[in-house]
Amino acid sequence: MEAMVPNAMPAERYGMFLWVRRGVPLALMLGFLSVGLLMPHGFGWWALAAMAMGGVAWPTFKQGEAYLQARRAIIRWDGMWVWLFRPLARMMGQEDAWILSFCGWNNRRVREAFEGRKAKRSLILLPHCIQLAKCKAPILDDLEKCYDCGLCPVGDYMHGILENGWESRITNRSHKAYREAREYRPDLIVAISCTDRLLKGLIKLSEVPAYVIPLTLPHGMCVDTQFNVPHLMAAMQTLAEPKLGPRPIEGQTGQTGQSAESAA
Numbered sequence: 301m302e303a304m305v306p307n308a309m310p311a312e313r314y315g316m317f318l319w320v321r322r323g324v325p326l327a328l329m330l331g332f333l334s335v336g337l338l339m340p341h342g343f344g345w346w347a348l349a350a351m352a353m354g355g356v357a358w359p360t361f362k363q364g365e366a367y368l369q370a371r372r373a374i375i376r377w378d379g380m381w382v383w384l385f386r387p388l389a390r391m392m393g394q395e396d397a398w399i400l401s402f403c404g405w406n407n408r409r410v411r412e413a414f415e416g417r418k419a420k421r422s423l424i425l426l427p428h429c430i431q432l433a434k435c436k437a438p439i440l441d442d443l444e445k446c447y448d449c450g451l452c453p454v455g456d457y458m459h460g461i462l463e464n465g466w467e468s469r470i471t472n473r474s475h476k477a478y479r480e481a482r483e484y485r486p487d488l489i490v491a492i493s494c495t496d497r498l499l500k501g502l503i504k505l506s507e508v509p510a511y512v513i514p515l516t517l518p519h520g521m522c523v524d525t526q527f528n529v530p531h532l533m534a535a536m537q538t539l540a541e542p543k544l545g546p547r548p549i550e551g552q553t554g555q556t557g558q559s560a561e562s563a564a
């Protein structure tokens with residue numbers, strides 16, 4: 301197989317989250333200042349309230365190294381805003397869009413931080429539901445046991461991983477993914493999962509910068525899920541250093557052409 305050509309990363313979509321996360325405190329700040337100017341006797345208190353709102357908005361302006369250093373607190377604050385406005389988003393039928401907008405904002409800031417200096421110790425986390433449900437290839441034990449039959453994204457993913465030597469884990473439980481990540485101590489995580497688990501993962505592992513990509517669920521939750529392999533490869537090529545030059549995939553000659561049915 302030819303080496304994969306780097307792809308452009310898609311633009312992040314984060315307008316909804318940023319308008320709320322930055323816009324609400326800034327609007328309140330201006331409102332408090334205006335009220336203070338209209339009521340000169342109590343100006344000090346209104347000015348204090350306006351400064352507090354400025355402080356709430358301030359972390360949204362941090363970029364690069366300053367963002368990475370403050371990331372843990374920033375994610376906790378941002379997570380609180382996601383949680384606060386989630387019921388409203390649900391009522392408006394925008395719950396997924398709201399969470400994905402937060403994920404897009406997170407991705408934008410991680411991209412800014414790593415585009416200049418790539419991660420040296422990156423880790424990819426994927427859920428087991430990307431494997432075709434009827435396939436019995438034991439990819440949880442060894443990714444190279446995939447027969448590359450083309451019926452699910454695992455084969456293409458395996459080629460990309462082996463060509464670049466990137467560390468990756470496919471797990472069937474979120475807590476195992478968190479444990480694997482903490483044991484490996486990466487400086488960047490690239491994670492793929494459903495919307496809700498991406499949100500939980502970002503907050504649980506707030507100490508590690510994470511670029512996240514949502515699954516698509518053509519057959520519902522946790523069954524034969526799909527993801528955009530070129531998007532993942534583009535993210536890794538942009539944000540992380542490869543660990544190896546291209547290398548041949550062991551055992552592929554004998555295994556190519558076996559189908560998922562023959563593996564089942």
Ligand code: SF4
Pocket residue numbers: 431432435436437439446447448449450451452453454455559560563
């Ligand atoms: S053998 Fe086919 S169905 Fe099974 S994991 Fe590999 S690509 Fe997916």
